[in-house]
Amino acid sequence: MFATTLVLAIREIRRHLLRSFLTILGIVIGVAAVVTMVTLGNGATQAVSDQISSLGSNILSIRPGQGFGRGGGGPRPPDFDLEDVEAIMEQVAGVAAVAPQAQHSATAIRNAANWSTTINGTTNDFLVAQQWQLASGRTFTPAEEESGRSVCIIGDTVRQNLFQRDDPIGERFRIGDVSCEVIGTLAARGQGGFGNDQDDTVIMPVKAVQRRFTGNRDLRSIMVSVDPRYETATVQRSIESLLRERRNVSNPREDDFRVTDTAQIAETLSGTTRILTTVMGAVAAVSLLVGGIGIMNIMLVSVTERTREIGIRLAIGAVAREVLLQFLVEAVALACLGGLIGLALALVATMVAAPLIQVPFIFDPQINLVAFFFSALIGIVFGYFPARRAASLNPIDALRHE
Incomplete structure (x- = not known):
């Protein structure tokens, strides 16, 4: 029926x-x-x-202030310095890599081409933490990092806009008034977790950026890669305890810094x-x-x-x-x-x-x-x-x- x-x-x-x-x-x-x-x-x-995963696995981001910015209307919290980076590397167990970051916006110029980009002053640990491979060239030598030599590794967006089809390795271009030698190019990664173009970057030794661009020893942030054999939360607590001691903070509620786990953000x-x-x-x-x-x-x-x-x-x-x-x-x-x-x-x-x-x-x-x-x-x-x-x-x- x-x-x-x-x-x-x-x-x-x-x-x-x-x-x-x-x-x-x-x-x-x-x-x-x-x-x-x-x-x-x-x-x-x-x-x-x-x-978010493209930022790297087991990554902790350390920034001044209690939020994603630098705090509210109170006194500006102090930035970090290279001594903080060394202390984290030497005194915190479970740390695989610690990358300081001193950033500055500038215009890169080569011949008739120019491109506004972000200069990221850091170390080779930044590439290790982000698991970012090189497309060509090499990373910084210990001597280049220590002396703050004007060498750089450029992202794919910068390479396309300044060099087009030319091989940039060994070539020089200007960033503001600073001449920089290209020693490597980064593999393309595309858009980041917050809508930013990850390939629009120029990576230089942190001391070079501090001396020639920012004019101080301050670090905008510190990126920590945690050893997979360790619990990220345990390493995070150890870093927070160390930074409270170094910044003379007795009450955790009064922290003038923030340690963020990228997995929590994701x-x-x-x-x-x-x-x-x-x-x-x-x-x-x-x-x-x-x-x-x-x-x-x-x-x-x-x-x-x-x-x-x-x-x-x-x-x-x-x-x-x-x-x-x-x-x-x-x-x-x-x-x-x-x-x-x-x-x-x-x-x-x-x-x-x-x-x-x-x-x-x-x-x-x-x-x-x-x-x-x-x-x-x-x-x-x-x-x-x-x-x-x-x-x-x-x-x-x-x-x-x-």
Whole structure:
């Protein structure tokens, strides 16, 4: 009986193709919107995780102040210096690499080409901590680091804008008024976890940047790579204890520095992205309810149009349950058809949109199945009332209907 009822439902849908399409349009839009939002949201979450991971594994970032900046309106907390770096390396167990960072923005100039970039004064430990490979050339020698010689390793963005297709190794260019020799180029890494271009950088020995650009011995931040054999939280507590001693801080609540685990940043950002994805999916799901109301409205019209047909079926022996099932199956078939079309549109939309917003395309079977079954549920819920109305018609009154 169910097969016969399904055939009758499909036949009725085909008789009014345009009306059927307009009926399911809300379901199509709702399913497509939900699946597209959730799929792109999952891709964005994965992109954030990948970009944070590109900063390096087991990384601790140490900065002055109690937040991501340098604090509020109080006195400016003191910066770090190279003695702090040496103390962390020598006195904290579980440290694999410690990289000081003294940064300065400047314009790099070569012949007629110029490019505004960031000069990062650091040591070879920076490349070790970030697991950043060289595309060509070499790293700093101990003598170059100690003397603060004007040599540099450039990122791929700087290389493309200053040297185009020329080999930069051994060439010189100016950074402000300072002439710098290129000894290496970095492998391309792309966008960072905070939307920055990681390849737009010039790496120089930290003492060279301090002497020739910043004019002081201050360090903007310190990057610590933790040995995988040690617990990151344990090493973090040891660093905090050491810095409190060196900076004469007795109460942890009064810390004038912040030690941040990049893994915690990744978890926080991913959690935030997932919440936003859920909210956007919930908002898009409202259109499914609108689609359900559209199905109920058209099914009520269909019941009115087919009142005489219903009366004939009841008069020749059909029971109310069969009439109810016929209209209910028709409503569910409409909703499922809208769900399938919506899934197809969502697949095309996400495959096109993902590269445009630079996030990976992640096909999630679970959200597709949930959206499809929810569309079927919409058909059952909103189709039941018209079906019940059809089944409750009096055969005599239905036959008299004009």
